[in-house]
Amino acid sequence: MASRLVAGERLVRALGPGGELEPEQLPRKLRAELETALGKKPKSGDFPSGSARLVSFRLIRDLHQYLRERGSTLYLHELLEGSEIYLPEVVKPPRNPELVARLEKIKIQLANEEYKRITHNVTCQDSRHGGTLSDLGKQVRSVKALVITVFNFIVTVAAAFVCTYLGSQYIFAMASRVLAALIVASVVGLAELYVMVRAMEGELGEL
Structure with a gap:
């Protein structure tokens, strides 16, 4: 904080003879x-400059007070x-080497912790993305299995109908052949449907 001023030539001359x-x-x-x-000796006309002309604020206040009273x-x-x-x-004090080394160590530790935190977040995000892809793959496989099951059901029922219809041509008339084929296809379809439902229940139980 400033507490002195550098006296100008006006003040120096005013104080001289x-x-x-x-x-x-x-x-x-x-x-x-x-x-x-001001660095002036009594009865001397020399007024050195520089640091010798530093005047405290207290002296300036005393001078001002005296002039006002007079x-x-x-x-x-x-x-x-x-x-x-x-x-x-302002002269900066020398830095303590031990303190500087300790601060550098703390900065490195904080940087490592921040890096681990960022890396951990990235890993978690990757895991979530991987889990989403895995779930999508499971869903695709489930849909594929369902389509195959339905296709097998249709093929099995159609095959049962055709086999019964062709196999009964030497036994029944046309109307009876169609009726027998429908009955056999229905029985086979119900059996396939029962097996398919049980299989789906097992898959849902595993999930």
């Missing part, structure tokens, strides 16, 4: 502190013309 502050008859203590801050026509902002607030350079 024949300067603007000479008629104000500054208190001896205040003048001595100002001259010390009713001086000399204003502080005029004396501070060319002056600047002194901002000291």
